[in-house]
């Protein structure tokens with residue numbers, strides 16, 4: 001059974017990178033870093049999951065996705081093959097908690113499959129790995145199923 005890859009973006013504080021590295025260490029899941037240009041310019045061959053932080057842009061209107069994530073999502077194939085979203089945020093941001101992940105879920109029609117704060121706890125990593133294993137069983141394949149192209 002293949003494993004659905006996780007494409008992540010992490011800022012220089014690296015909280016999400018730590019979570020992604022631990023996901024990979026848990027069961028060898030492929031995790032790909034969207035701050036790398038070669039990763040951003042590639043296209044997922046099949047189903048994939050996005051792991052993104054939220055960065056409130058300094059006003060109430062722009063609770064935006066990181067630019068690297070937006071750039072990757074410009075590819076229609078990437079948008080089509082996205083199956084779920086994992087969000088990292090900080091509850092101190094109140095009603096903007098997980099704003100980017102949740103807004104992307106609304107516009108993409110794809111579910112938020114897991115949320116955690118900051119770099120996550122070991123329990124978060126284990127719970128997220130279980131969620132991803134369930135997605136593997138439903139979605140993992142090199143090619144998307146007929147009709148999803």
Ligand SMILES: Cc1cc2nc3c(=O)[nH]c(=O)nc-3n(C[C@H](O)[C@H](O)[C@H](O)COP(=O)(O)O)c2cc1C
Nearest residue numbers: 010011013014015016053054056089090097098118
């Ligand atoms: C300037 C700034 C703005 C942020 N805005 C939000 C926000 O609107 N909602 C939220 O849930 N978390 C927000 N956070 C928290 C980050 O999303 C969270 O710390 C995340 O784990 C950062 O991951 P990274 O260090 O890998 O980039 C913000 C953090 C910073 C530094």
